[in-house]
Amino acid sequence: MSDSENTASIPGDIETPESVRHWADLIRDWKASSTGDHLIPVGGCSKLGLSCVNSSADAEANSARRFSTRNLAGILQYDPSEFTISAASGTSLHEVIAALAEHGQTLPFDPPRAKMGATIGGCVASGWSGPGRWRYGGLRDFILAASFLDGLGNEVHTGAPVVKNAAGFDFPKLMVGSLGRLGVLTRLTFKVFPQSVEPQTWVVKCGDVATATLHMQTLSRLPIELDAIELCQPGMTDPDDWCIVLRVPGPQSVAESIMDRVKNIVGETETRKLSEEHAEKSWSKLLHVEGEVSVRIPMTPRQIETIVQSFPKQLSELGWRFHFGLAGNVMFVTGSGDLVLLDSWLVEHGLAGLVLDANDATARGTQIGMWRHDEVVVRVAKAIDPQRCFAPFQFGEPMHFVRSGA
Numbered sequence: 001m002s003d004s005e006n007t008a009s010i011p012g013d014i015e016t017p018e019s020v021r022h023w024a025d026l027i028r029d030w031k032a033s034s035t036g037d038h039l040i041p042v043g044g045c046s047k048l049g050l051s052c053v054n055s056s057a058d059a060e061a062n063s064a065r066r067f068s069t070r071n072l073a074g075i076l077q078y079d080p081s082e083f084t085i086s087a088a089s090g091t092s093l094h095e096v097i098a099a100l101a102e103h104g105q106t107l108p109f110d111p112p113r114a115k116m117g118a119t120i121g122g123c124v125a126s127g128w129s130g131p132g133r134w135r136y137g138g139l140r141d142f143i144l145a146a147s148f149l150d151g152l153g154n155e156v157h158t159g160a161p162v163v164k165n166a167a168g169f170d171f172p173k174l175m176v177g178s179l180g181r182l183g184v185l186t187r188l189t190f191k192v193f194p195q196s197v198e199p200q201t202w203v204v205k206c207g208d209v210a211t212a213t214l215h216m217q218t219l220s221r222l223p224i225e226l227d228a229i230e231l232c233q234p235g236m237t238d239p240d241d242w243c244i245v246l247r248v249p250g251p252q253s254v255a256e257s258i259m260d261r262v263k264n265i266v267g268e269t270e271t272r273k274l275s276e277e278h279a280e281k282s283w284s285k286l287l288h289v290e291g292e293v294s295v296r297i298p299m300t301p302r303q304i305e306t307i308v309q310s311f312p313k314q315l316s317e318l319g320w321r322f323h324f325g326l327a328g329n330v331m332f333v334t335g336s337g338d339l340v341l342l343d344s345w346l347v348e349h350g351l352a353g354l355v356l357d358a359n360d361a362t363a364r365g366t367q368i369g370m371w372r373h374d375e376v377v378v379r380v381a382k383a384i385d386p387q388r389c390f391a392p393f394q395f396g397e398p399m400h401f402v403r404s405g406a
Contacts, residue, residue: 009045009117010044010045010068010070011045011048013066014042014045014066014067014068015067015068016067016068016069016070016071017067017069017071018071019071019072020072020149020155020186023067023069023072023149023153023184023186024149024153024154024155025153026039026067026153027039027149027151027152027153027184027389028152028153030387030389031387031389036063037063037064037065038053038063038064038065038388038389038390038391038392039064039065039066039067039389039390039391040053040064040065040066040067040180040181040390040391041066041067041068041069041121041125041180041184041185041390042066042067042068042069042122042180043068043069043070043089043090043118043119043120043121043122043123043125044068044070044090044092044116044117044118044119044122045068045117046113046116046117046118046122047113047118047122047126047128047356047357048357048358049293049294049354049355049356049357049358049366050125050126050179050354050355050356050366051064051066051179051180051366052355052358052365052366053365053366053391064391068090069088069089069090069119069121069184069185069186070090070119071090072088072089072090072091072121072186073088073090073091073092073095073119074087074088074091075087075091075095075096075099076088076187077161077189078099078100080103080105083105083191083192083193084144084161084189084190084191084192085099085100085189085190085192086145086161086187086188086189086190087120087187087188088121088186088187089119089120089121089124089184089185089186089187089188090119090120090121091119091120091121092114092117092118092119092120093111093113093114093118093119093120093123094114094115094117096120097111097114100192101195104194104195105192105193105194105195106192106193106194106195106196107139107142107190107192107193108132108135108136108142108192108193108196109129109130109132109133109136109137109138109139109141109142110129110130110131110132110133110228110287111123111128111129111130111139112128112129112130112287112288112289113287113288115284115288116288116290120188121185121186121188123139124139124143124146124175124176124178124185124188125175125177125178125179125180125185126177126179126354126356127139127140127176127177127178127179128296128356130287131227131228131229131230131247131283131286131287131325131326132227132228132247133326134226134227134228134229134326134327135225135226135227135228135249136193136227138176139176139190140173140176142190142191142192143159143172143173143175143176143188143189143190144159144160144161144172144189144190144191145157145158145159145160145161145172145187145188145189146158146159146171146172146175146185146187146188146189147185147186147187147188148175148182148183148184148185148186149183149184149186150183150384150385151183151384151385151386151387151388151389151390152386152387155186156171156183158171158172159171159172159189161189172188174380179366179393180390180391181381181390181391181392181393182380182381182384182385182390183384183385183390196227196249196250197249197250197251198250198251198252198255199227199247199248199249199250199255200247200248200250200255200259200273200279201245201246201247201248201273201274201278201279201282201283202245202246202248202259202262202271202272202273202274203237203238203243203244203245203246203271203272203274204243204244204245204246204262204266204269204270204271205238205241205242205243205269205270205271205272206241206242206243206244206266206269207241207242207269208242209233209242209304209305209308210305211242211269212231212242212243212244213231213301213304213305213328215244215265215266215269216229216231216244216301216327216328217301217327217328218265219244219246219262219265219266219327220301220327220328222261222265224258224261224262225249225258226246226247226248226249226258227247227248227249228245228246228247229244229245229246229326229327230244230245230286230323230324230325230326231243231244231245231304231323231324231325231327231328232244232245232286232323232324233308233321233322233323235321236285236321236323237282245282245286246262247283259271286323286325289332289334289356290334290357291321291334291335291336291357292334292335292336292357292359293334293335293336293337293339293355293357293358293359294332294333294334294355294356294357295332295333295334295339295342295353295354295355295356295368296330296331296332296353296354296356297330297331297332297333297346297351297352297353297354297369298329298330298351298352299324299328299329299330299331299351300328300329301324301327301328301329303349304324304328306349307331307349310345310348310349311345312341312342312345314341315335315341315342318335318336318337319335319336320333320334320335320342321333321334321335322334333353334357336359337359339355339358339368342368343368343369346368346369346370347369347370349370350370351369351370352367352368352369352370352371352372353367353368353369354366354367355367355368365394366394367393367394371394371395372395373395374393374395377393377395378393378395381393
């Protein structure tokens with residue numbers, strides 16, 4: 001694959017500071033030069049929806065300028081024997097994954113959109129782990145250290161490049177899902193794992209959503225080492241049926257043993273193994289979630305049937321699609337057009353959505369649906385960014401509870 005296929009084009013209105021020093025100067029001079037605008041750092045621009053500013057009655061909160069970290073690139077330290085890797089935040093995921101693959105290692109949480117130019121810093125800021133999170137844990141479990149520039153232009157070094165470390169406030173994990181609202185990431189360190197040996201992809205055809213949900217929940221509760229469990233609506237993997245897509249670890253003897261147990265659980269339900277080519281296409285679709293508009297929605301498996309039954313018919317008729325990842329713990333929705341109807345539906349069901357991709361018709365910002373107030377994040381943001389250089393998070397109104405009793 002050529003370099004050009006792994007580099008997202010940076011929109012012309014997004015500048016790319018040349019170094020950490022230039023970033024620091026930019027932040028320190030921000031209040032004097034930005035006339036009230038907020039700064040939003042981005043990486044390879046593979047998930048531009050995450051850098052949209054939310055609609056607000058506060059005009060200041062709606063004004064922002066984006067800058068890319070793509071010039072902060074390169075693998076800074078990698079010792080395969082230590083199973084850790086450090087890289088500048090603007091380093092492409094493709095470069096990191098390729099370097100690890102040369103030594104039979106990988107980031108097992110399946111960072112999405114590596115082939116679309118995503119950077120390691122953007123991966124952390126988005127907080128988006130792929131299907132591998134089901135077995136191995138999310139990127140929050142693999143990040144060891146992080147350096148970032150705060151709202152005053154000071155570079156802060158947190159964590160340590162060692163696997164066992166429990167000193168102080170865990171800032172590296174705090175930066176996971178921060179969306180560039182807490183600072184500009186400059187350097188990141190991860191622990192890595194050996195690559196899975198000869199994984200196989202199997203599809204379980206379940207017919208209706210109730211059967212699919214029941215089988216998926218049963219499989220997720222059993223001590224079976226499945227690398228990934230995804231649930232797809234008709235039209236994604238099979239034209240007519242709801243399907244469970246499983247990634248089964250190898251070698252062959254291990255995969256056969258695991259699938260024997262799966263077949264005993266699902267009974268007469270049809271199961272089939274995908275070819276390597278078909279499997280690669282299927283996982284690419286489930287991993288990258290490409291669409292003119294795409295939204296990631298955390299949820300629980302118990303909500304699946306209600307969500308499917310209540311999903312707006314108007315959106316389905318317009319071609320909007322969805323699937324459930326991580327054994328039903330997250331929902332991905334893709335389509336085209338405005339997000340007003342989806343936003344209202346999320347609020348009705350008490351769900352929150354992150355907009356991964358947005359078109360010109362999408363003007364509702366990065367966070368849609370029902371976002372609850374998070375006082376801890378609000379206070380941390382004020383401490384890191386006292387002058388409000390970075391764009392703010394969008395939360396609901398704070399709720400105060402009165403303790404009952406004496």
